[in-house]
Amino acid sequence: MTTLPKSLRFKMPAEATPLGFRPAPKALLLEIKRLRKHFAHGDAPAVERVSLDLGEGEMLALLGPSGCGKTTTLRMIGGFETPDEGTISLHGEDITSLPPEARGIGFVFQDYALFPHLSVLDNVKFGLRKLPRAKAVARAQEMLALVGLSGLDARKPHELSGGQQQRVALARTLAVAPPLVLMDEPFSNLDAAMRVETRQEVRKLLKAAGSAAILVTHDQEEAMAVADRIAVMESGRVVQIGTPDEIYRNPVSAFVASFLGRSNILTGTASGMQVQTEFGNLPLSRAANGAVSLSVRPEQIMLEPDPDGTASVVGREFRGHDQLFWVQEGERCMLVISGAGASIEVGSKVRLRICDCVVPLA
Numbered sequence: 001m002t003t004l005p006k007s008l009r010f011k012m013p014a015e016a017t018p019l020g021f022r023p024a025p026k027a028l029l030l031e032i033k034r035l036r037k038h039f040a041h042g043d044a045p046a047v048e049r050v051s052l053d054l055g056e057g058e059m060l061a062l063l064g065p066s067g068c069g070k071t072t073t074l075r076m077i078g079g080f081e082t083p084d085e086g087t088i089s090l091h092g093e094d095i096t097s098l099p100p101e102a103r104g105i106g107f108v109f110q111d112y113a114l115f116p117h118l119s120v121l122d123n124v125k126f127g128l129r130k131l132p133r134a135k136a137v138a139r140a141q142e143m144l145a146l147v148g149l150s151g152l153d154a155r156k157p158h159e160l161s162g163g164q165q166q167r168v169a170l171a172r173t174l175a176v177a178p179p180l181v182l183m184d185e186p187f188s189n190l191d192a193a194m195r196v197e198t199r200q201e202v203r204k205l206l207k208a209a210g211s212a213a214i215l216v217t218h219d220q221e222e223a224m225a226v227a228d229r230i231a232v233m234e235s236g237r238v239v240q241i242g243t244p245d246e247i248y249r250n251p252v253s254a255f256v257a258s259f260l261g262r263s264n265i266l267t268g269t270a271s272g273m274q275v276q277t278e279f280g281n282l283p284l285s286r287a288a289n290g291a292v293s294l295s296v297r298p299e300q301i302m303l304e305p306d307p308d309g310t311a312s313v314v315g316r317e318f319r320g321h322d323q324l325f326w327v328q329e330g331e332r333c334m335l336v337i338s339g340a341g342a343s344i345e346v347g348s349k350v351r352l353r354i355c356d357c358v359v360p361l362a
Ligand SMILES: Nc1ncnc2c1ncn2[C@@H]1O[C@H](COP(=O)(O)OP(=O)(O)OP(=O)(O)O)[C@@H](O)[C@H]1O
Pocket: 039, 040, 041, 042, 046, 064, 065, 066, 067, 068, 069, 070, 071, 072, 073, 218
């Protein structure tokens, strides 16, 4: 058998699994049952009947728009807020009434909460006060090496970039080897390029340390990039939970379809695995009957130039790797994603063809 030179061999990322194979479920770490919180001055409960579980080493994103209850859920898990109802168990032990410091959970705050007067090394050493000094220093240095900051031990936080400060905060949290790390919008203080780089690093570091994590974000791209599973929240409730692929391919509602990715919402009359729509008879991703709303992703629509077409291109955004088109068809404006090569100008007449299963919504 010929062996390819090293440089040409395909290298599977450490976490990738062959298609169709799902890793065995991890042992249960955190179990949340029917959590509820209604603040004194709130009209509606901030969090209503939220149930979640998390496996050891798993990363979960709480995703949803501003005010949907993500932070309140996270703060209840951390012990900073007391739930009105519901329970939280870690490793099978009920921790609902324990104070934050007795839960053994780590936090990475939005502003990193580093001590400005302490060096990088002393910041990371901070949680290791119970260890003999030499051991604490060795552990802190090990953590700084893990986050790629060896050699910066003596700097003060203000002498670091935002991304480096984020990594110091993570090193400090991971130094005490918490089974679970809670992160509230941890990348929001970083610029766009740094955010993309840092979130991948953070994911790698958490996986290397074997810590599970719950990340609060309103950024769907960030949730999809970082999390093993996403819990989508709307008005205090978890409305869907699953892997990024599952939720993207099978959103349960128009809200989820439009919050995780972009979507065109159509209506139709379903009969089993088919639905009759204004675009003809289309296959459904799951069986439904009667009047339904449908989600069609912009990349599931083909745009064909046609001088006799009934639709016209009313907007175009070139994004390098692809293009977005806004296409007016009667009363409806559809969003379509096409390859970068398609040369269709604004004002062109086109025909739209849906070329995939469409998703019936609740
Ligand atoms: N301490 C509080 N007292 C009263 N109401 C609160 C308090 N904390 C949060 N709320 C309200 O509870 C609801 C949920 O807030 P929460 O901060 O959990 O939402 P969020 O999804 O994290 O939002 P954001 O993304 O803007 O941080 C909001 O209506 C908010 O105004």
